[in-house]
Amino acid sequence: MGIKFDELLKIEMAKYVDDRPNSKACFERACKVLPGGDTRTATFFYPFPHFIEHGKGAYMTDVDGNRILDFQNNYTSLIHGHADKDIVEAVSNQIKLGSAYTAPFELQTKLAEVLVERIPSIDLIRFANSGTEANMHALRIARAFTGKAKILKTEGGYHGTTDVFEASVDPNIKEAGKLDNIKVIPESRGVSANALKDVLVVPFNDVERTRKVIEKNHEDIACMIIEPIMGSAGQITPDIDYLKFLREITTKFGILLIFDEVVMARLSTGGAQKFYDVIPDITTLGKIIGGGTPIGAFGGREDIMKLYDPREKKMYHSGTFNGNAIGMAAGLATMTKYDENAVCYVNELGDIFKKGVLNIYQKLGLNMRVSGEGSIYNIIFKDEDVRNYRDVASSHEVLNKLLFISLLNKGIFDAERGMFCMSTPMKESDVDYGLSELEEALRKMLGVINEEAPELIN
Ligand SMILES: Cc1ncc(COP(=O)(O)O)c(C=O)c1O
Numbered sequence: 236m237g238i239k240f241d242e243l244l245k246i247e248m249a250k251y252v253d254d255r256p257n258s259k260a261c262f263e264r265a266c267k268v269l270p271g272g273d274t275r276t277a278t279f280f281y282p283f284p285h286f287i288e289h290g291k292g293a294y295m296t297d298v299d300g301n302r303i304l305d306f307q308n309n310y311t312s313l314i315h316g317h318a319d320k321d322i323v324e325a326v327s328n329q330i331k332l333g334s335a336y337t338a339p340f341e342l343q344t345k346l347a348e349v350l351v352e353r354i355p356s357i358d359l360i361r362f363a364n365s366g367t368e369a370n371m372h373a374l375r376i377a378r379a380f381t382g383k384a385k386i387l388k389t390e391g392g393y394h395g396t397t398d399v400f401e402a403s404v405d406p407n408i409k410e411a412g413k414l415d416n417i418k419v420i421p422e423s424r425g426v427s428a429n430a431l432k433d434v435l436v437v438p439f440n441d442v443e444r445t446r447k448v449i450e451k452n453h454e455d456i457a458c459m460i461i462e463p464i465m466g467s468a469g470q471i472t473p474d475i476d477y478l479k480f481l482r483e484i485t486t487k488f489g490i491l492l493i494f495d496e497v498v499m500a501r502l503s504t505g506g507a508q509k510f511y512d513v514i515p516d517i518t519t520l521g522k523i524i525g526g527g528t529p530i531g532a533f534g535g536r537e538d539i540m541k542l543y544d545p546r547e548k549k550m551y552h553s554g555t556f557n558g559n560a561i562g563m564a565a566g567l568a569t570m571t572k573y574d575e576n577a578v579c580y581v582n583e584l585g586d587i588f589k590k591g592v593l594n595i596y597q598k599l600g601l602n603m604r605v606s607g608e609g610s611i612y613n614i615i616f617k618d619e620d621v622r623n624y625r626d627v628a629s630s631h632e633v634l635n636k637l638l639f640i641s642l643l644n645k646g647i648f649d650a651e652r653g654m655f656c657m658s659t660p661m662k663e664s665d666v667d668y669g670l671s672e673l674e675e676a677l678r679k680m681l682g683v684i685n686e687e688a689p690e691l692i693n
Contacts, residue, residue: 237682240637247640248282254644257298261286277310280639280651290317292660295648303648304669306655311466311498311611312522314573314581316660322526325568326561335559342563349570350524350532353504356494356514360534361543362558366497366521367395369531370460372552373517374399377458377491379550380539385452387459387490389439390417391468391624394460394495394519398430404467408628414438415447439465439623440477446484453488458517460493463507469615469627470607470654478513485516491539497521497531501656502609504578510609523573526565529556577659581610584657584666588612591670599677600693601684614638614653614673618690631688634680641676 252259262283265272271279278284285297293316295303308316315322329342347360363369374397378384386399390411394400401422403411412418417436421428435452437445439461449456463478465471485492494515499507501523508514517535524530534540542549556562589612592605604615606627615621617630635653642649647669649655657666677684685692 237685240633240683240687243680243683244637244640247637247644250644251640252282254301255283255285255297255299258286259283261298280636285643292316292318293658293662293665301646303643303646304665305658306647306649306669308656308658309527310522310650311501311654311656312525313527314501314523314577314658315526315569316658317527319526319569319572319660321572322565322568325526325564326528329560329564332560334561335556339558340560340563342560342567343558346524346563346567346570349567350520350534353509353570354496354500354506354518354520354534355508356516356518356536357534358537359540359543360532361540361552362562363531363533363552363554364529364556365395365531366495366519367397367400367531368554369497369519369521369533370394370400370493370495371397373460373493373519373533373535374458376533376535376539376542376550377493377517379542381457381489381491383455383457383490385433385435385455385457387435387437387448387452387456389461389465389624390436391439391465391471391627392460392462392495393467394462395497396423398427399434400460401426402431402434403436405628408625411625414441414444414625438625439468439471440474441623442477442480445477445481449484449488449490453490456488456490458491458493459485460495462495462497462499463511463513464499464502464608464611465624466498466611466654467652468624469621469630469652470611470613471621471623471627472606472608473511474622475511475513478511482513482515491516491535493517493519495519498611500524501573501578501581501611504573504575524566524570525562526567526569528562528565530562530566572659581657581659581661584661584663585610585612587663587666588655588657588670591666592673595670595674595677598674599681601677602691602693610657612655614649614655616653616684616688616691631684631691634684634687637680637683638673638676641679642672645672645676647672 404422406420492515
């Protein structure tokens, strides 16, 4: 009899705790003033999260002196890794001139020009403080423009923490109904049941089921919001025909198509829409465009976005820190450096990573999958390709939790759900190092995988 899941988890957790006395003390102190010791649910993991002292390039050092190769990059937002020298310089120069003014300034125009020039769907753009806010405003403008109220989203799609978007993000599939009639399930307690009445949910990559819902409800649907690759659901790639179908059917029925590119804008200089050559009406952005500072943005066709022109007096969009000078300086430095060459470079690293993972599976006799595209991937403990949220939710996700803590004990930081993203300061040797530790961690887990998921062993 091989080692059991719980036994191996206990061993890895014990090592994690032994190596991190300072993080443990920081966590206990933080818990006295912050619920769960942090101010962001997604950073928590058992037994307690590591506390970081500093980051530089592709690496971070925690408060116990452990050096960590960062494949998480603050949930994909740090395309140039930590403390990039050009971003640090841009921010340092700007802060001496002021951080925010009750007036527009040139840096906003400059960053807007870069994004308008690069992203095909964007004629006009507005800045906000987070991806959540960007999506909230995209929805509002879709309602204002179409005069309709409902929103269509995919099951498993994450678009931030506003009530309507907290619908069917990570539902228990046993409670979520049939794919033909997906039940809208709140992600969190406290989400307004009334808000969810405006939400319709369809399975990703499913033309026929999506068509049926749209044909039945098009008179009420203002917009469909979708991530071209479903990121937090497990880097599920689209059939290009599905995206093209969405473009056609939404146009036919006067529904605005919103691409949430908060994460996937990294795929090319023109984002995922240029990569797949499907152009939405509205695009939302965040994460990388702020160079490591809080940001969001939403933009689209001129006839839609001009509703926000104060001279039109049609819509209101304000925010004390919208387009603040620090975010604009960091964002401009970041996007200037994230040119064609940089995109190719991180995508090549991603390719090396993906091929390396497949090679490990083959070496260890594992019948598993790796999903994703470009510079962002997910380890999937499943013996079939994943095409929608339910495919990932029915994989052996618990094994990712064990892999995560095992990797962290080896100085490799991915996301607990198995996501790895590349950054420009990473070298091929860093990716190779990550892969060799991944191989060792999976090798150690073989007995457990055999017990928990025998179908994954060839
Ligand atoms: C696809 C997507 N949209 C929106 C958001 C929300 O962005 P923020 O965390 O900046 O509010 C996220 C955050 O992870 C995201 O992954």
